[in-house]
Amino acid sequence: MARRKSLEAKQKISGYLFTLPFAIGSIVFVIFPMICAVIFSFATLKNGSGFLGNDYSNWGLVNFSEIWMETTSFREAILSSLSEMLYNVPVVVIFAFFMASVLNQKFKGRGFFRSVMFLPVIISAGLILSLSGDGLIASIVSSGDRFSETGSGSAIQVTDMFQTMLEDMNVADWMVKLIVNSVANISNIVSMSAISIVIFIAGLQSISPSIYEASYMEGATKWETFWKISLPMVSPLILLSVVYTIVDNFNGSNNQVIAQIHDKVNKVAFDTASAMGVSYSLIIITILVIVFAILNKVVFYQD
Amino acid sequence: MSTLAKKDKRIDKVRLKKYSLRYSISVVRLIFLIGMTFIVLFPLFQKIVFSVMTSKDLYDATVSYIPKHFTTDNYAEAWRKLGGLTVFLRTLGLTIACSLLNVACATLVGYGLARFKSKVTDTLFLVVILALVLPSDLLFTTRYMMMVSANLLDTWVPMLLFSATCTGFKASLYIFLMRQFFKGQPHALEEAAYVDGAGPLKTFINIMLPGAVPMMITIFLFSFVWQWLDSSYTTIFMRKIDLISTTYSKLTFDVSDSSVFSSLNISLTKAAGIIIIVSPLVLLYAFTQRYFVESISRSGLVG
Numbered sequence: 001m002a003r004r005k006s007l008e009a010k011q012k013i014s015g016y017l018f019t020l021p022f023a024i025g026s027i028v029f030v031i032f033p034m035i036c037a038v039i040f041s042f043a044t045l046k047n048g049s050g051f052l053g054n055d056y057s058n059w060g061l062v063n064f065s066e067i068w069m070e071t072t073s074f075r076e077a078i079l080s081s082l083s084e085m086l087y088n089v090p091v092v093v094i095f096a097f098f099m100a101s102v103l104n105q106k107f108k109g110r111g112f113f114r115s116v117m118f119l120p121v122i123i124s125a126g127l128i129l130s131l132s133g134d135g136l137i138a139s140i141v142s143s144g145d146r147f148s149e150t151g152s153g154s155a156i157q158v159t160d161m162f163q164t165m166l167e168d169m170n171v172a173d174w175m176v177k178l179i180v181n182s183v184a185n186i187s188n189i190v191s192m193s194a195i196s197i198v199i200f201i202a203g204l205q206s207i208s209p210s211i212y213e214a215s216y217m218e219g220a221t222k223w224e225t226f227w228k229i230s231l232p233m234v235s236p237l238i239l240l241s242v243v244y245t246i247v248d249n250f251n252g253s254n255n256q257v258i259a260q261i262h263d264k265v266n267k268v269a270f271d272t273a274s275a276m277g278v279s280y281s282l283i284i285i286t287i288l289v290i291v292f293a294i295l296n297k298v299v300f301y302q303d
Numbered sequence: 304m305s306t307l308a309k310k311d312k313r314i315d316k317v318r319l320k321k322y323s324l325r326y327s328i329s330v331v332r333l334i335f336l337i338g339m340t341f342i343v344l345f346p347l348f349q350k351i352v353f354s355v356m357t358s359k360d361l362y363d364a365t366v367s368y369i370p371k372h373f374t375t376d377n378y379a380e381a382w383r384k385l386g387g388l389t390v391f392l393r394t395l396g397l398t399i400a401c402s403l404l405n406v407a408c409a410t411l412v413g414y415g416l417a418r419f420k421s422k423v424t425d426t427l428f429l430v431v432i433l434a435l436v437l438p439s440d441l442l443f444t445t446r447y448m449m450m451v452s453a454n455l456l457d458t459w460v461p462m463l464l465f466s467a468t469c470t471g472f473k474a475s476l477y478i479f480l481m482r483q484f485f486k487g488q489p490h491a492l493e494e495a496a497y498v499d500g501a502g503p504l505k506t507f508i509n510i511m512l513p514g515a516v517p518m519m520i521t522i523f524l525f526s527f528v529w530q531w532l533d534s535s536y537t538t539i540f541m542r543k544i545d546l547i548s549t550t551y552s553k554l555t556f557d558v559s560d561s562s563v564f565s566s567l568n569i570s571l572t573k574a575a576g577i578i579i580i581v582s583p584l585v586l587l588y589a590f591t592q593r594y595f596v597e598s599i600s601r602s603g604l605v606g
Contacts, residue, residue, distance in 0.1 A: 014503035015419025019427055022412040022478060025468020026430045033445035034437070040444060052448040099339070102332060113336045115592045116343055122528050122584045123347060187342050198595070251438050261440040262535060270444040277441030284436060 040274035054270075063275035074276060077256040078283065085249045085287075088192065091182050092245050093238060096193035100200030101230070118198060120191035192248070196241040203234040232300035239295045243288060250284050347581070354378065354575035358567040377575035380568075385576060386550045394531065394547040395583070397459060402526040404466035405474055406519050412469060413481020414507055418493070428482070434475040443539055450540060461540040466526075472533045477522045484518045485511065517594040524591045528584050547580060 016023070036052070044058035067074040103114050162183070166176045182189060207230065215225050251258060257280055264273035354377050356370040363371060385391070416424050416431070450456045465471035469478055488511065496506040534548040541549070554576040555569065 011419055011503070012421050015415050015421055015424055018415025018419065018503075018507075019412050019424055021408045021467060022431070022469050023423075023427060025408075025465075025470040026427065026434065028449075029446060029465065029468060029470040030430060030434050030437075030442065033442040033449075036445040037441050052445070052452060054448070102336070105332070107329060107332065113340065115588075116340045118592065118595060119343055119585075119588065121525075122588050123343075123581055187346070190339060190342050247436055258438055258440060261438065262443075265440055265443050265447070265539065270448075273440065274444055277438060277444075281437050281441055284438070288436060 037274040037277055040271050041278045043271060045271045063271050064279065067272060067276055067279065074257070074260060077260055078280070081250065081255050081257050082283075085246060087178070087181070088189075088249055089242060089245045091178075091189055092193045093196060093241050095189055096196035096241060097200050097234075097238070099193065099197050100204055101226075103197070104201055104204045114201075117190075118194055120194040123191075192245065195244060195248075199237050199241050199244070200234060203237040204230065207233045233302065235299045236301060239292070239299050242291060242295060246288060246291065247284070250280075350574045350577050353571055354381075354578050356571060358571065361567060361571075377568075377571045378579065380572045381554060381576035381579055384550065384553045384572065385547055385579065386545050390545045390547060390550055393545070397462060397546065398527055398530045400459075401462055401466040401471065401530045402523050404463060405469060405471065405477055405526040405530075406523050408467055408469040409474070409477035409481045409522055410512070410515060410519060412478050414485050414511060416478070416482045417485035431475045431478050431482075434470065435473075435479065439472065439535060447539060457541055457543040459541075459544075462536065465536070466530075471530075472536055473525075473529055477526065480522060481515075481518060484515065488514065520591050520594045524587060524595065527587060531584060532580070551576065551580065 041063055042059055042061070043056040044062060046055045046057070099117060103110065103117065163176060163180050166179065171179075211229055211233075212225055215229060220228070249255065257276070261273050261276045261280070264270075264276065352368050352370070355373055355375065356366075357372040357374050357376075359372055360366045360370045365371075412427075416428050446461075447456075450461050455461055462471065466474070469475065492510050493506050496510050501509070532548060534551075537544075537546050537548045554573045
């Protein structure tokens with residue numbers, strides 16, 4: 001019995017040793033900065049000789065009232081990034097799931113299409129995106145005589161026709177908007193869903209084929225197996241993908257709020273930046289907790 | 304005789320329906336996937352085409368994709384603006400160093416978190432999730448002050464420190480992936496090794512590490528891509544050291560001349576610059592993409 005205990009103690013120690021790099025890093029570079037950020041957000045900072053080279057004065061809610069009450073840009077950025085998230089997350093998750101089910105089927109050239117669909121992970125990271133906004137070439141290319149028949153003009157017409165068609169079909173207004181916007185934003189959606197596609201393909205592959213075989217023996221159709229087997233089995237991954245997409249949306253470098261905070265850090269306005277960061281983190285964490293609590297009830301765990 | 308023929312015909316009809324359905328599905332799928340491929344690859348293709356054009360070609364209505372005045376000047380100009388070979392090699396060095404450190408740290412910590420359960424490791428995993436969710440700009444202010452007071456600003460040390468402790472850009476995602484991967488691995492091999500008298504470190508290196516290579520390659524790929532393109536950390540901690548992620552902004556403006564022609568040239572240079580920046584990533588992706596899906600699907604993300 002004594003030997004067994006010593007093994008367990010050994011195991012515990014090696015557990016500490018394995019996680020030591022991150023344990024140190026998390027205390028020095030995550031927990032400590034987090035506490036400091038909260039402290040900074042309640043004071044006015046000036047370059048000086050105090051703690052971490054700052055002088056602190058004006059303790060109170062000055063910074064928070066500045067960003068929330070006195071100026072509007074932060075509020076607006078928060079609202080717009082929230083509404084963007086509300087629209088992006090369902091579209092991205094549904095698209096990624098659909099794409100993963102298509103790419104999980106057996107057909108020729110599957111490897112090629114898979115590697116193409118994961119390519120956006122690489123070619124649409126923040127920096128490339130900020131360089132790609134190439135208004136000038138695009139405007140010359142499409143406004144000149146060269147593409148007047150076949151260029152983007154006709155693409156817009158197609159979308160318009162599509163929209164009138166949907167409206168004639170008496171589809172609800174918000175749905176028309178959603179569909180038309182998704183069509184117009186398709187390249188954005190494709191690039192945002194790359195990681196989720198990987199997650200879903202992994203999930204679909206991990207479902208044992210014997211479950212499907214058994215259901216076909218019982219006479220289930222493909223439609224039924226989709227709703228009763230595939231969907232519940234990957235539902236934990238839907239939760240993961242939703243959380244990832246939310247975090248990605250909120251923390252991406254092209255998010256307006258992040259850009260504002262980064263701007264403040266660059267301008268050495270550390271107190272305002274901290275207040276913004278703290279408020280924003282609280283909002284993100286609240287949303288994630290709510291989403292997690294709601295979805296966790298729907299998710300099906302096999303074991 | 305006639306009834307048999309009739310039966311044959313009916314079977315033929317059923318078969319025809321079945322096959323035609325199958326073929327029409329695969330045709331629709333092919334069209335859809337080609338469309339998606341187009342959406343992903345077309346912007347890249349466009350950049351490649353523009354990067355070898357002169358501004359004359361842009362105004363020429365008969366030129367759409369094949370330039371009449373082929374030129375490599377854009378590449379030379381972009382290469383010069385990005386800082387030439389020194390900056391390229393420096394960025395490459397920093398990126399490889401950070402990625403290797405990230406992979407090493409994430410593998411160790413991921414294994415520790417997956418296999419050695421204690422209150423400490425549980426808390427650390429919570430911190431991993433927290434670091435994943437928090438916007439990195441919240442932590443920048445304190446980290447910046449720490450680096451200033453330690454006189455480490457504008458050196459490689461901050462980035463290497465962050466990578467070695469896995470607290471850098473998106474680094475907690477790597478720990479998360481590694482932990483999930485090791486959790487999905489069977490315990491039997493390790494137990495056999497323990498029975499044979501191997502210690503935890505030996506077991507980890509000899510038994511677990513070989514199986515984890517695809518996942519390590521995947522994390523290297525992610526880390527390389529994000530480090531290569533990251534401008535949020537480098538613009539704060541390495542402001543005075545030229546890296547591709549800081550010099551790229553020189554591609555977008557030209558002080559000397561502000562006529563339309565020069566801004567057109569800038570757009571062309573930008574296209575060439577993007578190709579230069581992306582090509583190492585695409586090359587790396589081409590070599591590692593087969594490990595990519597394999598590792599994620601074996602990672603047991605479901606658990």
